[in-house]
Amino acid sequence: MNSVSRSLEANEAYLKDQFQHCSDIVFRSIMLRDEPRLLLVYLDGMTRLQGVEDNILKPLIYSGLPQGMDRIQSLAELFRRELLPLTNVKTEASLDGAVNHILQGSLVLLAEGHDSSLIAQLQDYETRSIQEPTKEATLRGSKEGFVENLRTNTSMIRRRIIHKDLKMESYKIGKYTQTEVVMAYIQGLAAESVLSEIREKLGTIEIDGIIDSAYIEEWIENSSFSIFSQIQNTERPDVVAASLLDGKVALVTNGTPFVLLLPITFWSGLQSADDYFERFVFVIMTRAIRFIMAFISFALPAIYVALSTFHPEMVPSYLMIGIATARESSPFPTVIEVFLMMVIFDALQEAGVHLPNQLGPVVSIIGALVIGQAAVEAGIISTPIIIVISLTGIAAYSIPRYSAALPFRLIRYLMLFISGILGFVGFAFGLIFLLIHLVTLESFGTPYLSPVAPFDGKRIKDMMIRYPYWIKKGRNRKGGSR
Template identity: 45%
Template sequence: MGHPRSESMPSLGELSSGLQENEARLRQVFANCSDVIFRKLCSQAEEAQAETLLIYLDGLTNTAELEQVILKPLVYEMERSNRQGQTYVQEAIRTGQLAAAHITVNSDLNEIVEGILTGKAALMTQGEAIAILADFNDFPKRSVEEPALEASIRGPREGFTEVLRTNTSLIRRKLATPLLKMESIRLGSISSTGIVIVYLEGTASSSLVEEVRSRLKRVQVKSVLDSSYLEEYLEDQKYSPFPQIQNTERPDTVAASLLEGKVAIIVNGSPNVLLAPMTFWNGFQAAEDHYEKFWYVSAVRLIRFILFMMSLLLPSFYVALTTYHPQMIPVALMMSISSAREGVPFPTVVETLMMEIMFEGLREAGLRLPRAIGSAVSIVGALVIGEAAVQAGFISAPIVIIVASTGIASFSIPRYSMSLPFRLLRFPLLVLSGTFGFFGIGAGVIAILIHLCTLESFKVPYFTPFAPLHLKQLKDTIIRAPKERQES
């Protein structure tokens, strides 16, 4: 949601040459912030009393490194300045005794406050209208681990973390070229979250890069705590159930996408990197598809596509067949279904809807419960409830098979964000099939195809390369051609 301009931090102006005035202004800004440390160091020189103020954020700053790099050399230089009457801070910098890796000089109070809040130490001295910002950023962080949702049998085992520079370094390791560009911006009037736009110069089109820049600049929010906060602001059609921006936890997926001309968006504090543009077929491609032989990958992708069609249409197809078109079912199978449904008090569409809702409830319960018991509860719950419902005569046994097969098929979609729209669209298709039979299913499928063909992601047709048709790009969609054919 948007916010008025006045909600952002007002301009604090420039530093003055008076240290006490600067300290008072900063103490006012950081009022009631117990983790902001003000450390004042005084020099008892006979010529003039010089003072230095050190400000840092406890918990985000490496205090041990701060002591070794700043405090000890500073105290030594102060003692030397007492004897020689020198300006000790400037002399320490000139002689290289403040050996921090990143040192900047700034006089803007807003930028100084922002630097302190991101783990930098601010050093100010009496008579100087500048502050020295030294980067000692250090905070508890998660190590690089294998992605939880995108684990692969073959390929790299490293995944993104919540630290922005760790994530950029993981990409830089894979694409060690000066053509890899990383542009930094900040979003969020309160959170001031670091965002990095990543692309390969000469590979990504300049119009796409400019489109990503302009959309990010238009985002007006108070905070960006995760990359998912940006997705709705960046999508072309916000009311579409289909994801228009791909997200991934894998650096190799990002590197491969950058080589294809896409743009990555990295958000500080999020282990998921956004990739734009996204097409419909990206949602069915797994990480290991480029690490196995092409014929095996092509066969698996065809199976995924069949299972995706099952996850969307199988319950509706069953309801339409048994309710409106029983003549299309072999006699022996129809007799078996009829005997199983004998005594069931609900129409087929109602019991299918009931079981689908129950299955989705069990799936959500398995996700929300502790990991140690979540999977056990979902599996045992499905078995117990399904068996008890069949024994009690509330539902028929074929419905349990249909719903279970549909659920298993939906798990075959590699991208979790792509499986969500089909889980939702399954319900309106069920209602259409229970009302109009195959005509309802046909109308629903046509409406979905029309939507997919008109949908765009960053001005790229969502259903490309099939609509519009691009023959050269068909080498890596439903099937994957050999790598030498893809390069040609």
Template identity: 45%
Template sequence: MIRNVNKLLKKTKLKKKNLPLQKNQQNAKPQDVLHKDFNVNVETIRSIYENCMDVVFRPFLLFGKTRAILIYIDGLSDMEGLDENVLLPLMKQADGETPSFTELLENKLPVTKVKRVNLLADCIESISMGNPILLCEGEQAACSLGFPKWEKRSIEEPEAEAVVRGPREGFTESLQVSTSQLRRIIKSPALKIQSVKIGNYTRTTVALAYIEGIADQTLIEETANRLKRIEIDGILESSYIEEMIEDNPYSPFPQILSTERPDVACANLLEGRVVILVEGTPFTLIAPVTFFSLMQVQEDYYQRFLISTLIRWLRYLFLAVALFLPSLYVAVTTFHQEMVPSALLLSIAASRETVPFPAIIEVLLMEITFEALREAGVRLPKQVGAAVSIVGALVIGQAAVQAGLVSAPMVIVVAITGIASFMIPDYIAGITIRMLRFPFIFLAGTLGLLGVTMGLIAIVIHLCSLRSFGEPYLAPLAPLKVRELKDVLWRAPWWMMDTRPKFPGGSNLYRQAPNQAPSPNKGGETNNE
């Protein structure tokens, strides 16, 4: 029976989107539609929810005459609301004739969200979402009542994305709350939010948000089609969807941006991107993205452009440090000692005199240990995680140097590399750089600087071939878009950024009026009389 219900839900998901109720009913097979017999409908739903102790079947007499039953899940529905707004008015004795089912929906139920459903699959889906179902004798339809209520986390400051300046609120696991946060920032009706159910068992609601007139219609349709193609048992987190819809699943670089900040999502919506929100997780997905957007944070646009530009240059510098510093150390100390000044070379040689391992083994030993300590700090409780990772790194590094297993310069190189990796704003992009560091170390240990150069060329070629929903990954540098460079390597002042990024097919390019540079004489002359 459960397998049949999953098939019904799967078929209904494809039928019900953007179709009127009458057409949905015409396309349904007879066994999918509610039966004319009240007892058959009740027993069918009872058999589906067999051995489910939290599913409540509340029978009563409708206006003291007609049999009816209220079906809901305890813990997902508002019990007080059902008592006051459903059971209390419907169990009163009717003065005259019993109202029809249509009159019951329109005039007798003081409920905001009421929906007539004719399919068994719709009834099961409504109950699973916390909306009770009302069945009445003599009716081949049911009434879905909007009374969902469950425990949920309040709006808090996002922990994964530190906020220096800006709104200190993040998305929550409730999709309704998350969409309302978008609506509170973007009040225009041009903000469109479509939904789809994904997961044969979880029936997770996934919302696609975009701004009509700004987002390209081709991008919207492509994103919707990729979501519809997903066939899976369940969606527990937005990363499930991210892996299912990205362009190149074998690339280590993230092609979809994830965030739990509503202001970041709205900023990307205003640039013509689409946002995917998933029920049950605060992390939303943004597409398309470029490599340079992964190196930007929202605070770049909340503080003065000169400061933002300086910090952005610092990020790119330490991105190179995080990726190349250990491999360059190995290459120089192993193959290219002539590139190091004599005094520094003597110091390095003296510190490595007692080390029994070659440089490549030395750096791999320290890098793996550092990564293990960092992962241990993440998995440990917050009260001790940071202390263990910091104290462990200090103790192990000092003990390794004193024991002669590694040299002091190697500890410095690994420490600087670890600090540099924390400068990368996007967490997944940071993991990618940490992962690519090891192939570069092997190339440096075998081929020297030639190997490092070959690895760099291979990465650049790979990045040039990547696309995110049709957008080149290295845009606007490859291909070159001169007008958009003002928000890549530096952050131009707001009064200069009158155009938004141009995605393939986009037509609405201007986001503000031109020539808005501040001037003391702008806005009319001052009357001193």
């Protein structure tokens, strides 16, 4: 590790060697009357210099140091004393440490004859203002959403939980990005076993850079190859605060508005922030509808294929006659028709997501109407299949969290194919394998299907229904559903 030299030229030469071909690194040399030369090094666009120039540099250049003060020690003391009202100031004896501070937006001050540098934390760069979350919009509740600035996000959590037991541990991850990640939890509510596991996994991450919290999610989750996410992401501070009060842990990553929450259960993805802002009577009804829609989102196409192809006797005769009449001109088997419509539906959905905001809804709606109507009139697709796929899409959109709905899109295809081969027998096998996978899955020591499997009567009351706050008693200290 290179120490700061008393020779300013040697220090300058080392820093310029480290920052070769870096046009945004500024080296600013200042000559004072009868005093040592100063060197200011900072990152243009990330450092705020207005206060330093007005309060320190201009008086020094025009008036010099106050009379009666030592040359070297007084210079450092002067900067330390004058900068203190403006920002946090500390000394750094290592040039490598000074390089890291420069890259983080701090101002580094070096003086001739002084063997340490002064670090002034004057980070200042453009950030997005706090806005309403677009991914998790609610009818009632806070309209604040996380932004890309880490300290802004942690302050929004602090404003909601004003207690000394709210802890925030900082980690630097990424060889090149050195991204700061904060682990937030409430001491006494979060399980120590979960905290120990998270600390261990964060310490073992070896990666060149962290661009988004999704990078961390893939590194630390228990079953990386499972299609079900064991970590929830959110951009709502109120959801994070409520989860911390439930004993969960939050990972706040610099540079992204999405905060990770863990541990979670399968039921967490089926719950909305509005569930805790609306009256509990209506929430009970909407949750029941949501659970039914979640099942329909992956099972309805498979059930339709199994009934119409293998078990027509289970369908009322007048309805089966109508389905057979509608399919009379179709050249493809039922399973192929359903598969084609599912692919088209998913393609329209992806087009609507990635196109500009003004074009996305138009393309999705017009594409669905034109393609669906044309396919029916041409006799390629039967009308009942259009209805089945439409209901399936509506059911998928009723799942509050986008990441929770993604696994159902894949399961939909798997259930379709196995039902198209074996009928309801294949559908039953598919459900059994799905349940086996969910039962064996864990999120940082918490069973994924808890409190249903294993059954916990105290925690299950907030899964299927939302009890009034005046009925709830105790806390879930293992990170329950929210």
